[in-house]
Amino acid sequence: MTRYAVGIDYGTQSGRAVLVSLENGNEIADHVVEYPHGVMDQTLPNKNIKLGHEWALQHPADYVDVIRQAVPAVLKTSGINPEDVAGLGIDFTASTMLPIDAEGVPLCWKDEYKNNPHSWVKLWKHHAAQPYANEINELAEKRNERFLQRYGGKLSSEWMLAKIYETLAEAPDIYENADLFAEAADWVILQLTGSFLRNSCTAGYKACWHKQDGYPSQNFFKDIDPRLEDIIETKLRGEVVPLGTKAGGLTEEMAAITGLPEGLAVAVGNVDAHASVPALGVVEEGKMVMTMGTSICHMVLGKKEEEMEVEGMCGVVEDGIIPGYYGYEAGQSAAGDIFGWYVDHAAPQYVFQEAQERGTNVHALLEERAAKLAPGESGLLALDWWNGNRSVLVDTELSGMMLGFTLSTKPEEVYRALLEGAAFGTRMIIDAFDHNGVPVNELYACGGLPQKNPLLMQIYADVTNRVIKIADSVQTPALGAAMFGAVAAGAEAGGYNSIYEAAEKMGKIKKEYYTPVPENVKMYEKIYQEYSRLYNYFGRGENDVMRRLKQWR
Ligand SMILES: Nc1ncnc2c1ncn2[C@@H]1O[C@H](COP(=O)(O)OP(=O)(O)O)[C@@H](O)[C@H]1O
Ligand SMILES: O=C(CO)[C@H](O)[C@H](O)COP(=O)(O)O
The missing domain is CATH 3.30.420.40 (ATPase, nucleotide binding domain)
Structure with missing residues (x-):
C-alpha cells in the first residue's frame, strides 16, 4: 500500500x-x-x-x-x-x-x-x-x-x-x-x-x-x-x-x-x-545545494566533529539542515534579479523587437546568442553586487560594476558577463568554504534559474570546475x-x-548533469583571478568609491 x-x-x-x-x-x-x-x-x-x-x-x-x-x-x-x-x-x-x-x-x-x-x-x-x-x-x-x-x-x-x-x-x-x-x-x-x-x-x-x-x-x-x-x-x-x-x-x-x-x-x-537539501537527496558532506532564483542561498554540510569558521557565511548551526551535521549557509543577495534588471532596464529596444518577432522572451534570446560566445570573448568582467554583497563581504553598501566595454560591445555579451559575474561570486563562496575546512566537491541546484537558463548552469559548472546536479521536482x-x-x-x-x-x-535529481568543459575551465580560471583582484580592490577597502558614491546620492 x-x-x-x-x-x-x-x-x-x-x-x-x-x-x-x-x-x-x-x-x-x-x-x-x-x-x-x-x-x-x-x-x-x-x-x-x-x-x-x-x-x-x-x-x-x-x-x-x-x-x-x-x-x-x-x-x-x-x-x-x-x-x-x-x-x-x-x-x-x-x-x-x-x-x-x-x-x-x-x-x-x-x-x-x-x-x-x-x-x-x-x-x-x-x-x-x-x-x-x-x-x-x-x-x-x-x-x-x-x-x-x-x-x-x-x-x-x-x-x-x-x-x-x-x-x-x-x-x-x-x-x-x-x-x-x-x-x-x-x-x-x-x-x-x-x-x-x-x-x-x-x-x-x-x-x-x-x-x-x-x-x-x-x-x-x-x-x-x-x-x-x-x-x-x-x-x-x-x-x-x-x-x-x-x-x-x-x-x-x-x-x-x-x-x-x-x-x-x-x-x-x-x-x-534548508528544507530543499534532503529533497535533492543530499544528506552528507561535500555537496553544496544552491537555491537559485532572485537571489541564491548556498548550503553545505560539514563534519559532525568540528564547527569551522568561514569568512562571510550567513551562519553555521549544528543540526540546522540535517541532524548530525553542522549546516553552513552563505548567499548572494542577487542573481536572477540582476539578469532581470538588465532585461527590464538596460537591454536595447531592437532586442525586444526581435524577441517579439521570433515569439520568444528576451532572456531566452539573449541566452541563445550568449551561448555562441566563448569564455573571455566579450572582454567584459562584472562584479555581481547589484544588491550589495552578502557572502563573503557582508556589505550592503557595495554596488554592481562591469568593465571592458568598447564601441562594439553587444547586449548578449553584457548578458553573458552578468551570468559569469554571478558564477564568479559563487566560486568565491565555494573557495571560502573549501579553503577553511568545509569541502565542496559537487554542486546541486534547485529553484527557478536551473529550469530557465541552461547556459547559466553550464557557466557555473565551468567557473567552479564542478559537476552540477539539478533537482527533479518543481516544489523542492x-x-x-x-x-x-x-x-x-x-x-x-x-x-x-x-x-x-x-x-x-x-530525494530526486535529474539524470542529466552539467559537467565542466576543460578548455572553458582553463579560461575561466584566468578571468576568475582578475575577478578576485577587482573583488578585493573594491570590496575590502582599498578603494571605497562604491560606498562614497552611495553616500553622495
Ligand atoms: N531565462 C531567464 N534567465 C535568467 N534569469 C531569469 C530568466 N527568467 C527569469 N529570470 C529571473 O529569475 C528570477 C526569478 O526566479 P525564481 O526562482 O522563479 O523566483 P524566486 O526566487 O522568487 O523563487 C527573477 O529575478 C528573474 O529576473
Ligand atoms: O532567509 C532565507 C533563507 O535563510 C530566505 O532568503 C527567506 O526565507 C526568503 O526566501 P524566498 O524568497 O526564496 O522564499
Whole structure:
C-alpha cells in the first residue's frame, strides 16, 4: 500500500501544499493559495495606518487560509484515502516572526494592539530594523562576542534579535504584552498541533541559538537594553529541537478543517531553503545545494566533529539542515534579479523587437546568442553586487560594476558577463568554504534559474570546475518539508525513521548533469583571478568609491 506525506511551503506571496508519495517522492497533487493580504508594505489592513520605509508585514490569518484551502484541495485532486497520509511538514520564509500571547494568539488579532504595526508578523524582508541590527553588531564586536563569528561577523536586520529590539524600542507596550516572540513557522505548527516548539533551523540561523552555548548571554542582552536582560527565559523561551522531531499530532479542529486524520504526525517547522537539501537527496558532506532564483542561498554540510569558521557565511548551526551535521549557509543577495534588471532596464529596444518577432522572451534570446560566445570573448568582467554583497563581504553598501566595454560591445555579451559575474561570486563562496575546512566537491541546484537558463548552469559548472546536479521536482522545499513530516511519523506509522532513509527513497535529481568543459575551465580560471583582484580592490577597502558614491546620492 502506498503511503503519502503532505508538505506545506510558505513563500513570500503565497503558500502551497503538495501531496507526495513516500515510495519515490513523486508529487501527486499541489495547490497554491495566494495570501489575501500579500506583503503589507504601505498600510495595515486598516488602511488608515501607514507603514514606514522598509516595512514588510504579513497577516497570520493568511497562513491558516493556506491550510484551510490547500490541504483539502490536494486530497481532493489526488483522490487518495486521507488515512494513507503518514505525516505532515512545513517550511517557511525566515526570520518571519510575530508576538503572541500566552494562548498563542497573535497580538495583531486583539483590538487593543491591532493598530500598532509592531503587533503584526514582520516578514523576513522587513528591513526597518537595520539601525537596531547595527547597534547589536557594534556591541557584539566591542564585547568580542564569540557568536558573531558563526554569522560571518554580522547579524542581519532580517533576523529575530534585531526585529525584537526594534519592537522594544518603538513599541514597548507590544514588547511587554508579548508572551513570546515566535517564528511564523513555529506558530503555524502550534496551530496544527497545539504544541509550541522552536525548530533548531530558525532558532540557530535566525535567533543566534547554539546547541552548546544557547542564546547570547544574559549579560549581552542586558548591555543592549536592561529591559532585555531576562529575554531568554521569557520571550525567547521554548524548547529547541532538531528538524524531523514530531511536534505533536494534528488537533481535532485541524483534522476537521483539512480532512486529514486527527493525531496525524506533524514535524516541527523548517526554513524554505534548508528544507530543499534532503529533497535533492543530499544528506552528507561535500555537496553544496544552491537555491537559485532572485537571489541564491548556498548550503553545505560539514563534519559532525568540528564547527569551522568561514569568512562571510550567513551562519553555521549544528543540526540546522540535517541532524548530525553542522549546516553552513552563505548567499548572494542577487542573481536572477540582476539578469532581470538588465532585461527590464538596460537591454536595447531592437532586442525586444526581435524577441517579439521570433515569439520568444528576451532572456531566452539573449541566452541563445550568449551561448555562441566563448569564455573571455566579450572582454567584459562584472562584479555581481547589484544588491550589495552578502557572502563573503557582508556589505550592503557595495554596488554592481562591469568593465571592458568598447564601441562594439553587444547586449548578449553584457548578458553573458552578468551570468559569469554571478558564477564568479559563487566560486568565491565555494573557495571560502573549501579553503577553511568545509569541502565542496559537487554542486546541486534547485529553484527557478536551473529550469530557465541552461547556459547559466553550464557557466557555473565551468567557473567552479564542478559537476552540477539539478533537482527533479518543481516544489523542492515542499518535498523536503513532506520528507520531514514522514520522519516525524516514523517507520511504524508508515513514514521513515530518519531523514537519511527518506532522502534515499524520496530525494530526486535529474539524470542529466552539467559537467565542466576543460578548455572553458582553463579560461575561466584566468578571468576568475582578475575577478578576485577587482573583488578585493573594491570590496575590502582599498578603494571605497562604491560606498562614497552611495553616500553622495
Ligand atoms: N531565462 C531567464 N534567465 C535568467 N534569469 C531569469 C530568466 N527568467 C527569469 N529570470 C529571473 O529569475 C528570477 C526569478 O526566479 P525564481 O526562482 O522563479 O523566483 P524566486 O526566487 O522568487 O523563487 C527573477 O529575478 C528573474 O529576473
Ligand atoms: O532567509 C532565507 C533563507 O535563510 C530566505 O532568503 C527567506 O526565507 C526568503 O526566501 P524566498 O524568497 O526564496 O522564499
